[in-house]
Amino acid sequence: xxxxxxALRTILAxxxxxxxxxxxxxxxxxxxxxxxxxQHYLDFRVTLASGERIGVAVKPEAVARRRGFRQTLRLIAxxxxxxxxxxxxxxxxxxxxxxxxxxxxxxxxxxADQQHRPAQTAADD
Numbered sequence: 001x002x003x004x005x006x007a008l009r010t011i012l013a014x015x016x017x018x019x020x021x022x023x024x025x026x027x028x029x030x031x032x033x034x035x036x037x038x039q040h041y042l043d044f045r046v047t048l049a050s051g052e053r054i055g056v057a058v059k060p061e062a063v064a065r066r067r068g069f070r071q072t073l074r075l076i077a078x079x080x081x082x083x084x085x086x087x088x089x090x091x092x093x094x095x096x097x098x099x100x101x102x103x104x105x106x107x108x109x110x111x112a113d114q115q116h117r118p119a120q121t122a123a124d125d
Contacts, residue, residue, distance in 0.1 A: 004017040004043050004058045006101060007091040013107040017049040025055070030079035032072065040076045045085055052110075055085035 012018055027039040043057040057076075059069055070090065077088045 001098075003059070003060060003091075003093050006093075006096050006104075007058045008044065009108070010091075010096050010104050011046060012103040015048070017044055020047045021045070021050050022047075025084065028079065028081055028084055030076045032075060033068075036087065040080075042085070042088070052087075053085040055080060055088040056091060057088060058091050061092040064092050066091065089120065 021044045045060045
């Protein structure tokens with residue numbers, strides 16, 4: 001989804017310690033608030049240089065509120081095996097306002113310039 005794309009771009013722009021990102025992480029089982037067994041699929045998993053692995057759930061804020069997803073996410077986190085991730089974080093579209101998206105674009109542009117331009121010295125300026 002577009003929100004997942006924006007969330008991933010934001011993580012990669014704001015953190016310098018991401019070593020890998022995985023999609024299609026195998027699901028795991030949890031028990032919902034009604035006692036029903038369900039499967040949960042992480043939107044992606046981020047591995048940091050420290051070795052910590054963070055499962056990421058991305059939802060529109062309206063969905064997270066309307067469906068009580070934050071409470072469900074607590075149940076999911078409690079049931080998530082350590083082999084899947086060390087913790088799980090929720091990112092909603094409200095957490096990434098337009099100003100932050102503009103900042104992310106600027107960071108990405110600066111990184112692209114750094115990669116594609118020859119090294120410049122102060123004398124070049």
